[in-house]
Amino acid sequence: MKYTLIIQSAPIDHQSSYTALRFARALLKAGHSIERLFFYGAGVHNATSHSVAPQDELNLPEQWQQFVTQHSLDAVVCIAAAVRRGVINSAESSRYSKTGDNLADGYDLSGLGQLVASAVESDRVVTFGAGS
Amino acid sequence: MKQFLVITSSAPYGSAQAREATDLALAAALFDQKVSLLFQGDGVFQLLPDQNPAVIEQKNLSAMQQALPLYDVEDLFYCADSLKERGITQDKLALPAKALSRSEIALLIRQQDHIFHV
Incomplete structure (x- = not known):
């Protein structure tokens, strides 16, 4: 079956986005397909390229990004939710005259x-x- | 065309979720899907009239929600029990939403292609 997953919680603060990642992995393993991952609300923080975790801890944004690129998944980050929360790519960064960008590769705003x-x-x- | 139900169960200003649920309902209608919106749990606080969020520097969500019927999000529902549990009386709601019992909500959910719980 074809699935759309909506991820609405930030990493670290809740288990929800880790559960989503595990569910997504299980879907592909079971032969289903993922039509699109949609990161909404605080879920946009999963798409940051700037998360750092201690060596013995899981880096969830890094895990998501590896999963997305490894399977060439369609991963969309809600632009309205993202720019409000400071998750931006280079195009939005220059549009709003900011000094950096932090949207990981593999995601679309x-x-x-x-x-x-x-x-x-x-x-x-x-x-x-x-x-x- | 698919039948979507957006369920909103957050109060209007304590988090972004109520606004994000409203945005999703509007977007789905804009993309020509049949959309219903259900207010349940703390989501029924969104139905209170005379909201004045300017004092906490927030935009008035209720004003934005007045546009829902104009965008053909005409099926607005609320959980009657949730309203009652919170001491809100029916005669002062900000939106023309219809009361549903828990069993009617179960029926509504069964009629959908997809549910979005924001």
């Missing part, structure tokens, strides 16, 4: 329409919540 379009194409949409 785009709008909610990408989530809607992906859901239309998918058999299942699974939300990994913000843990409110």
Whole structure:
């Protein structure tokens, strides 16, 4: 089956995005496909290239990025949610005259329409919540 | 066209989630999908009239939600139990949402192609 996954929680603060990554890995292992990963709300922080973890701890953004690039997945980060939270690529960085960018390679910044379009194409949409 | 249900269960200003749920419902309608929105749990606080978030330097979510029917997000529902548990009375809601019992919510969920719980 085709899946869309929505990741809404930041790494570190909640287990939710780690659960999402494990679920995504299990999907591919079971022969399903991932139409798109959509990072929404605080979930945009998973797409940072600037996360540093102590050596004996899991670096979740790094794990996500490896997973996305290794399987050439379509991974979209909600642009409105991301720029508000300071997760930007070089294009947004120059648009808003900032000094750096921190969106990891393999991710696209785009709008909610990408989530809607992906859901239309998918058999299942699974939300990994913000843990409110 | 698919049938989407967006479930919002957060109060309007304690987090970004209520606004993000509203944004998603509007986006889905804009992309020509059939969208319903369900307020449940603390999400029913979004239905309180006369919100004044300017004092905490926030935009008025309720004002933005008035656009929902204009964008064809016409099926607005709320969990009647959630409202009652929070002591909110039905005659003063900010949106023309319809009350549903828990069993009606279960039925609504079964009618959907996809559920988004923001």
